[in-house]
Amino acid sequence: MTESATAHDLEDSVLKTPVEKLENQDAIQVITDDQSYNESEIVPFVNNINDKDYHVISIFGSQSSGKSTLLNNLFGTKFQTMNEQISRGQTTKGIWMSNRIMPENNKNLLIMDVEGSDGIEKSEDKDFERKACLFALSSSEILMVNVWENQIGLYQGNNMELLKIVFEVNLQLFQDSESSKKVLLLFVIRDYIGNTPLEAHKTTLCNELDKMWEGIKKPESLQDAKFTDFFDLEFRGFPHFVFQNDKFLEACSNLRTEFDSEKVFNHDKYKFNTKLPLDGWEMYTNNCWKVISSSEQLDLPTQQILVAKFKTKEIANKLFDEYKVSSKTLLLDFGKNYESIYNLLNQALLAFKESGGRYMESVYSEEKLNLIKEIQTLNFEHLSKSIDEKIHENIISKSIQNSLSKKEIIKATPSFVDRSFNVVTAFEKEYESELIVYLDKELISQEHQTLLVDGFMSYVKSVLEEENKKEANKLKKKLNKELFKEIEEYLEISVSKPDEDFWADLKVFYKKSLNKTLKKYTQKDGSLKFPLNFTDEETQSYIKQLSLDNIKTLNKSIKGISSVQKLVLILEEQYKNIFLTDQENQAPRMFEMISLPDMENLHHSCKARCENWLQQFSKGSDLSTWNDDVYDIKSEDLRSQVTAEYSDYSASDSEDEDDGQSTTIINDLKIKRVLQEFTKKVNIISLQTKRIIVQSSMN
Ligand code: GDP
Ligand code: MG
CATH class of the missing domain: 3.40.50.300 (P-loop containing nucleotide triphosphate hydrolases)
Structure with missing residues (x-):
């Protein structure tokens, strides 16, 4: 120049x-x-x-x-x-x-x-x-x-x-x-x-x-x-x-x-959208220089976005910390302080707009959403806690139990399922209308609202589930009690005579009795339908349990007559019934008319019948098949459990090793003991009878 x-x-x-x-x-x-x-x-x-x-x-x-x-x-x-x-x-x-x-x-x-x-x-x-x-x-x-x-x-x-x-x-x-x-x-x-x-x-x-x-x-x-x-x-x-x-x-x-x-x-009509606030300018130009001096293939928008993200995050964090402090006591009673909490949120958002809004619109909006979310989550934690405390478990459980088991309610709605349904809908309505007071899109997100309702309803449902289980148990007990009573009554009579078809007859009676009891729950199409809130799967397992319990009930009755003492009494009773009573005309036998040898023969044949009965009784029967045709369950499904149950009981009275497969309910040793006692007793009866015959022949 x-x-x-x-x-x-x-x-x-x-x-x-x-x-x-x-x-x-x-x-x-x-x-x-x-x-x-x-x-x-x-x-x-x-x-x-x-x-x-x-x-x-x-x-x-x-x-x-x-x-x-x-x-x-x-x-x-x-x-x-x-x-x-x-x-x-x-x-x-x-x-x-x-x-x-x-x-x-x-x-x-x-x-x-x-x-x-x-x-x-x-x-x-x-x-x-x-x-x-x-x-x-x-x-x-x-x-x-x-x-x-x-x-x-x-x-x-x-x-x-x-x-x-x-x-x-x-x-x-x-x-x-x-x-x-x-x-x-x-x-x-x-x-x-x-x-x-x-x-x-x-x-x-x-x-x-x-x-x-x-x-x-x-x-x-x-x-x-x-x-x-x-x-x-x-x-x-x-x-x-x-x-x-x-x-x-x-x-x-x-x-x-x-x-x-x-x-x-x-000249640039967009400049206000893209211009960085001064507090980000240093970071931005610093990054630009880094990019330029190292000539890395980065782009300017990325740099601007990075700065905007960093800065808006920084501002949002500060505001959230402030919100935490200023909302602390208010949040303790969310419902009461709802409006003040709302105001705090708005203040935070306004402040964020003022300082964060100077950055790139898209980044600002995104960070604003994050800030709202953070505040909402904090609010949600407090709200759900205060709600939990308010509708304390006891209150809910109590009112659920009331709505399920009050007499007049049962009368009006006999089905447990219907009653449960009514409880659920009532609670849902009540809870939602209660929540709506505090629930605002800004304060609590839709997601959180759903969480609250879901959480509450699942709690209600879990209480109902418990009730349902209790109800199911009650029902099972009631059913088995009825069954037990009938079997007891039947056995009382049936064992009094040494009928050879003891097991077959008992089986027929048992089935008849069980079907009669179940009939209360049988629908027109013949399928079993319990008034319980069960899924198909649960119903299946319930029926299985019920079936098993039926057999246990049956077993209990059989066990009741299987002790040595009881069997001796039964046999004695049987013997008396056939020996002392003339079966043809159902009248006491006139031993005066019978010769001594005939009486001896009669004594032996009666005694043998009773002993036969005992032999037959002791063999038992495969109870696991007894529910076949009653429920829609395969006997194989039950067998292992029934056998376990059965052999348990058998083993308790037995000194023998049990192979777990046999149905024998009385072992040989026990039979021997029963027969010894039985023989003693009937010998006395026959002796007395002899005496009567001898006396009458002398007269
Ligand atoms: P820079 O290196 O581009 O910053 O230039 P300077 O401002 O340092 O000026 C360089 C020289 O140009 C100085 O001697 C100035 O006096 C001279 N100068 C400054 N303005 C003008 C101008 O408008 N016309 C001419 N011809 N010379 C100028
Ligand atoms: Mg110069």
């Missing part, structure tokens, strides 16, 4: 300071000389900014093209110009930032100036230049592109090549088809003489940009993207800073007005 020496000379003497110099806001370095993100300075810098509304702009252009000079004159910043660098012997590179409070609205204008080392075309410097430009592009709303008027149209000259690379990488790294953020490229045409209308330059530059855009390698998803999808364009001319200083300053003043009124920022 040939004019620079002259310009330098003139600058000090001519330069006016049209903008009040920024006193407090000296520039800080965002990216340092050694190309690292200067977190230690940026964080306090950003934290010190009071009003959090802000805009970010930056400038791009070749070295010593008057960028810093323009910014300083536009905004009163104190970026180092080349002249100062020379006078101080410094050559720095990096990105600098200053904050200017915009006078009209007190918003912050963050201005970034990119500085490279001068002149020397080292590849390292080119690399930094590119990265710096990419950083400026990704973090700014407006990128000012500094070009000389006389270089417009000379492709190489005005850094179009650099822009092309930057745009290309920008597309790869930071854009996707979803991104709605647009950057304004504000071309500041320097040393603008004014002969060529700006419109003409605009056309030339637009053509160049279009050509460049066509040549850019675009990612698959952005093949059809247009330049204008990502960029808006504006053009401003700036007369020579030194030779037309007044006009230069005037142009600065004009543009400054456009900034101050935020006119230039309104």
